[in-house]
Amino acid sequence: MADPALRLPDNVSGNFFVDSTCIDCDACRQIAPRVFHDSGDQSAVHHQPENPAELLSAQKALLTCPTASIGSVEKSDMKIALAAYPERIEDDVFLCGFASESSFGAISYFIERADGNILIDSPRFSGPLVRNIAARGGARQMLLTHQDDVADHAKFHERFGCERVMHRGDIRTQTAAIEIQPAANDPVALSDDLLMIPTPGHTRGHAVYLYRNRFLFTGDHLAWSESRGHLYAFRDACWYSWTEQIRSMERLLDYSFELVLPGHGRPARLPAHEMRRSLERCISWMKEKD
Template structure:
């Protein structure tokens, strides 16, 4: 039986011992949740309706059910808000999966068919929302860690999954397999870029030259207030990840939309400058 952590302040919302420190709640509701002793905790109870709604989004998005509330008032309404708008036609799905360690996934609504980037938990509520928003044509899988319930969504919507050959063991029935390390011009708006490092077959997706879906390759670090990659969570090759980042730094984009870590929008020129600085910090071997 999960227990309420002593690190929570008294009040309605709390984190229990099921927490796996995935960081989702701190991304969604940073005014209420903080990192304490290797887990998350409620360090400030919501002070208004907006903060309460964000705390409810965090509760619903937690992959392990580690967030509780003494009152469920408004929780159904909060659930109906998902997926949450990020920018223009891009949405954050919430409802993260334990087997992807709470990774963020996204829905990209497009007139030629919607894209699911990585996968949330399979939930009837999300299925209904996805149906109402036009279904799913493609499921883009950045790498093997974050496939979650992609196969179930693919079966439900008849969607076509895209994954790299070196990650195929995680989704052996995938309909489209990317090979090698050269970028693929999927269509005029979609560019698939292999970025080996975190895993051997990691992919990122660049949409409209503005939005970069980065999986676990690249994220915004709220502590340093800068772009970052995570050497402690690099499962294949840090040197290779650095070389991949060097190639990625030549691309132009404004948004970083990661699986783990914070999202960030910057002017393209500033993003490129920060990418160049990140490559320097990673000490990429020649």
């Protein structure tokens, strides 16, 4: 639980607060932008919830915070927030909430399918989320974008028996038992409407997953930049090869998609032709940074 003694001075006075253990993962600012804001290299409460919708968003941020850095002085009924995740984004695609510190608060996703549900990257193995996923039929597969966002993959595998997928280039000792480890850099059809596309760059074995030619789950390869107004990549967090990452980005021009759903950074929703234009701007920008 967040510690009132560590309450950051940038918080406005009132019930909700962020303490000094915040790792600046951005999750709370995405979930409850009316309540939390960027306060330099951490988050703080800039507006206390004033209505039920704002209270619920603040509670969901509290549950999602990977470091338990968000607290509230008064106890409130959390029942609705605890039932909120997985939370529908669109159609059969959901947000998991409950981020893990070991993946630096990366956002993970859930697809509800008749032939078995799918997790994309690993959320925190937290009781309320695990129960909600179980109530939706569990998880048949877990698709991992790269080595940094594997979090509690082993616990989910143990609980639901989900088959895990990750590119061999990112396999480490703690992920050696992952069931499916494609080694080449060719796309892999996991089903008729789901494609694994290797995107080396951020890490050697990074991959993105294209679902129904609409949703692109991008891990740490690609996200939206609000300040630049186009898609972008993390130049300062490229651990393997920026040149390779540019090539991987160019290969994505072969595909059509309308939602970019990243692990870190902001999501994007654009018509396919505008998404393509934004991807081209991203590639030009990346080449300037090379």
